[in-house]
Amino acid sequence: MHLSYCTNVHAAEDLDGIIEQLDTYALPIRRRLDTDVLGLGLWLAAPAAAGLAESEEDRRRLRRELDARGLEVVTLNGFPYEAFQAPVVKLGVYYPDWTSRERLDYTLRLARILTDLMPDGATYGSVSSLPIAWRTPWDGSRATAAYGHLDELARGLARIEAETGRTVKVGFEPEPGCLIENTTQAAALLSGVDTNRLGVCLDLAHLACAWEEPVAALDRLKQAGVPVVKVQVSAALEADDPVAAADVLHAYVEPRFLHQTRSAGGEATDDLDAALAQKLPGPWRIHYHVPLHAEPAAPLASTVPVLREALRALRANSDCEHYDVETYTWGVLPEEQRPKDAAGLADGIAAELAFARDELSAAVTR
Incomplete structure (x- = not known):
């Protein structure tokens, strides 16, 4: 099993910047955890990926820099294409989607780069990607293009x-608002692909936002023959009584990311401000990745209980080896919860990794 943290929380998008962030964040995190090896779920923006795919020397350089710092990469986050920490991202993160050759080319570049970064003992490498496309627009011609690219992807990986x-x-990552929002849709839409090479990246915050039961969700995927190739260890924001929590929830409204909001009764909006304006009935789960180890401001809660149940089910019934902590929202948290500097962010990520390590260990023994 490999535990890592996802570097899409950092803004660097070229090779020099990526190497600099290893010293600013990854190395201090490894030292705080007092571990010989720290896993990174590396995010490479499309321009950096293109350069690395073309240059064997650059790939060797990055591997040397990782090895020198005791850093290990078995998984890449290939969901955001570029500019993920821009001032405004919102719907832009879903483009280019799998109807576009750009998405195919980017993903195959990542896979090729990963073969040079993986440690020798790794069973496999993984790349996570968006769940085909945002749900609209969608028609037969877009479906034909997307599934044609998935076939090309499988051949390229071979x-x-x-x-x-x-x-x-x-692994395609079910997410609220997308063509694949949940494991029911993943089972239906991915069962016909080459499941020796393609499967699901199961994000535990998204699982909670879909109000899915982890054991049933995993069984659904297994019955469809769709493997879990990667897990994103994440927690969403939860409001049992959104009316009572409205003032606190307003502090989580921000311009960078979408925060799709889902009620237990199935009502949905594509962002938190819309849910507040429409006064959706509660309880809510909100696509807002919150730090795993720290409770959000009262009266809000996190979906850590769903995370715990999912980890127990995964460790008992799945052969997935890659677990990646993906809290990319540190920079947009309410101001009083936001790290004040790079050292504060390193402290927070280290605390999350320690939490995830303990939960994964406990999941084996429960």
Whole structure:
């Protein structure tokens, strides 16, 4: 099992900036955790990925820099294409989608790069990606284009394995508002792909926002023959009584990311401000990744109980090896919860990783 933290929380998008962030964040985090090796779920923006895919020397350089700091990479986050920490992202994160050759080319570049970054003992590498597309617009021609690209993706991954001897799998990440929002849709829409190489990246905050029961969700995927190739260990924001929590919830409204909001009764909006304006009936779960180890401001809660149940089910019934802590929202948290500097962010990520490590260990023994 490999535990890592996802570097899409950092803004660097070129090779020099990525190497600099290793010293600013990753190395201090490893030292805080007092561990010989720290896992990174590396995010490479499309321009950096293109450069690395073209340059064997740059790939060797990045591997040397990782090794020198005791850092390990078995998984890449290939969901955001670029500019993920821009002032405004919102719907832009879903483009280019899988109807576009740009998305296919980017993902295959990531897979090729990963074969040179993976440690020798890794069973496989993984790349997470968006769940095909945002739900609209969608029609037959877009579906034909998307599934044609998925077929090309599987063939491309097979070629990479033949050339390098390394296996890389791609996991599509169900997310509220997308074509694949939940495991029911994942089972239906991915059961016909090459499931030796393609599967699901199960984000535990998204699982909670879909109000899915973890055991049933995993069984649904298993029955459909769709493997979990990667897990994003994350927690969403929860409001049992949104009316009573309205003032606190307003502090989480921000311009960078979408915060899709879902009620237990099935009512939905694509952002938190719309849910507040429409006064959706509660309780709510909100697509807002909150720090795993720290409770949000009262009277809000997090979906850590769902996370715990999911980890127990995964450790008992799945052979997934990749667990990536993905809290990318540190910079947009309410001001009093936001890290004040790089050292504060490193402290927060280290605390999350320690929490996740303990929960994964407990999941084996429960």
